[in-house]
Amino acid sequence: MSNNYFNTLPLREQLEQLAKCRFMSMDEFSEGVEALKGKKMVVIGCGAQGLNQGLNLRDSGLDVSYALREAAIAEKRQSWKNATENGFVVGTYEELIPTADVVLNLTPDKQHTSVVNAVMPLMKEGSCLSYSHGFNIVEEGMQIRDDITVIMVAPKCPGSEVRAEYVRGFGVPTLIAVHEDNDPKGEGLALAKAYAVGTGGHKAGVLMSSFIAEVKSDLMGEQTILCGMLQTGSILCFDKMVEKGIDAGYASKLIQYGWETITEALKYGGVTNMLDRLSNPAKIKAFDLSEELKVIMRPLYNKHQDDIINGTFSRVMMEDWANDDKNLLGWRAETAETNFEKTPAGDVEISEQEFFDNGILMVAMVKAGVELAFETMTAAGIIAESAYYESLHETPLIANTIARKKLYEMNATISDTAEYGCYLYNHACLPLLGDFMKNIDTDVIGKGLDLADNGVDNARLIEVNAALRAHPVEAVGAELRAHMADMKKIV
Ligand SMILES: NC(=O)C1=CN([C@@H]2O[C@H](COP(=O)(O)OP(=O)(O)OC[C@H]3O[C@@H](n4cnc5c(N)ncnc54)[C@H](OP(=O)(O)O)[C@@H]3O)[C@@H](O)[C@H]2O)C=CC1
Ligand SMILES: CC[C@](O)(C(C)=O)C(=O)O
Ligand SMILES: [Mg+2]
Numbered sequence: 001m002s003n004n005y006f007n008t009l010p011l012r013e014q015l016e017q018l019a020k021c022r023f024m025s026m027d028e029f030s031e032g033v034e035a036l037k038g039k040k041m042v043v044i045g046c047g048a049q050g051l052n053q054g055l056n057l058r059d060s061g062l063d064v065s066y067a068l069r070e071a072a073i074a075e076k077r078q079s080w081k082n083a084t085e086n087g088f089v090v091g092t093y094e095e096l097i098p099t100a101d102v103v104l105n106l107t108p109d110k111q112h113t114s115v116v117n118a119v120m121p122l123m124k125e126g127s128c129l130s131y132s133h134g135f136n137i138v139e140e141g142m143q144i145r146d147d148i149t150v151i152m153v154a155p156k157c158p159g160s161e162v163r164a165e166y167v168r169g170f171g172v173p174t175l176i177a178v179h180e181d182n183d184p185k186g187e188g189l190a191l192a193k194a195y196a197v198g199t200g201g202h203k204a205g206v207l208m209s210s211f212i213a214e215v216k217s218d219l220m221g222e223q224t225i226l227c228g229m230l231q232t233g234s235i236l237c238f239d240k241m242v243e244k245g246i247d248a249g250y251a252s253k254l255i256q257y258g259w260e261t262i263t264e265a266l267k268y269g270g271v272t273n274m275l276d277r278l279s280n281p282a283k284i285k286a287f288d289l290s291e292e293l294k295v296i297m298r299p300l301y302n303k304h305q306d307d308i309i310n311g312t313f314s315r316v317m318m319e320d321w322a323n324d325d326k327n328l329l330g331w332r333a334e335t336a337e338t339n340f341e342k343t344p345a346g347d348v349e350i351s352e353q354e355f356f357d358n359g360i361l362m363v364a365m366v367k368a369g370v371e372l373a374f375e376t377m378t379a380a381g382i383i384a385e386s387a388y389y390e391s392l393h394e395t396p397l398i399a400n401t402i403a404r405k406k407l408y409e410m411n412a413t414i415s416d417t418a419e420y421g422c423y424l425y426n427h428a429c430l431p432l433l434g435d436f437m438k439n440i441d442t443d444v445i446g447k448g449l450d451l452a453d454n455g456v457d458n459a460r461l462i463e464v465n466a467a468l469r470a471h472p473v474e475a476v477g478a479e480l481r482a483h484m485a486d487m488k489k490i491v
């Protein structure tokens, strides 16, 4: 029986926890991984986050091994292969958990209650339990033994990108938190900081946050702009292009690689830079489309945020857990059957600039989604820095997964929790954009504007540029990106 911890708190405390967010300066990480040196880190689960965090932590000089459930070892499942093929020591809970100074719970959220109940009796007195998402604590009210320190180190991106960015010499923005009910020795913060350095997160930016702020913002980002919007946009843009006679292979390629290319511009210079990559008439067109999209989609973004804050989302998802994931599995199968998913990218060259010129609607969708997610999160009490990571910075990191193997890859790489939310959004958003899409043609998706000249009205251009630059996501973005000196180019 789960108990929503957030809903048990008085409003004053809910607001205080939601607003917990402090950008940590680089000199706060001057001790590096010292607090974890010589300590035994045992990871439970070797999936998306488990494997990739473990690889980074080991490369940062830490002692990492994997505790897997007995069946996974006996049947040599993927988790066992991931760990053993990468040369890690693998053992059962009984073999490894009693030796652990830090237990990293990197199993799916659905399993957290049973996993934590199974390992807690085996954990050393005074050891530490860490999470990469606070769902179990915040939405299920999990109670942890008093002597155990409970921390959260939550990379703001898929596991594959946690590794890819580390290998590139960068990192991913990370939220850290100490569960205030479980910090008996006052060492939670030192451990969380060292762990964030071990994964490379400090190079991109670390926010000192709370379990609550992480959960309520993480769920919002993944359901809307990060995954839901990219899925809905992929399906709508592909179907429209094919309906209008564009070669299906070209349409498939434009979308599969287009999100990655256009959002790379977003990562470097925010929404402003992404739109600056368009010609002046195309920029004005993208701006107008995005304003229209924002009006249509705002109620949906509000609904997602409201359901996340009041616990409706987690209750409904947990009902699906209890129903053998019937909805999740059904939606996953349905997505595999979409025409976009089934049409291979054509053998056709698309230049970097062409992705912008022929993908004006995609640019508009990204702009609308980023701004709406940011506006909705901040209106709900999430601090701007956190909302920026969850909307703007992470979008390219999700787009990278679509470039690899389309929506299948994105949904396989993100957590099951994110995948569930993505489908929820997608199912609501597709019909919502029905009328809007009726008026869309190949000038904004597939072929680009076919204009004799690129002249525009000066006053209108000035107005559009000013509106772009004045959005609050741009101000906080410029500030946070100034700390990302090691950011590496992908496209
Ligand atoms: N996916 C992501 O990129 C992100 C995930 N997170 C968070 O990280 C955590 C892990 O998610 P994610 O990496 O997606 O998980 P995955 O689904 O990728 O991996 C799950 C791992 O846990 C093991 N596992 C599954 N069920 C159990 C069980 N009952 N007992 C023990 N082990 C089990 C699986 O191995 P086997 O079945 O072989 O035993 C597998 O190795 C979640 O809290 C998630 O919210 C946070 C940020 C991003
Ligand atoms: C994509 C959403 C995420 O939270 C994440 C990668 O940040 C997840 O749960 O997978
Ligand atoms: Mg996330």
Ligand SMILES: [Mg+2]
Residues within 6 Å of the ligand: 133, 218, 219, 222, 415, 417, 418
């Ligand atoms: Mg998540």
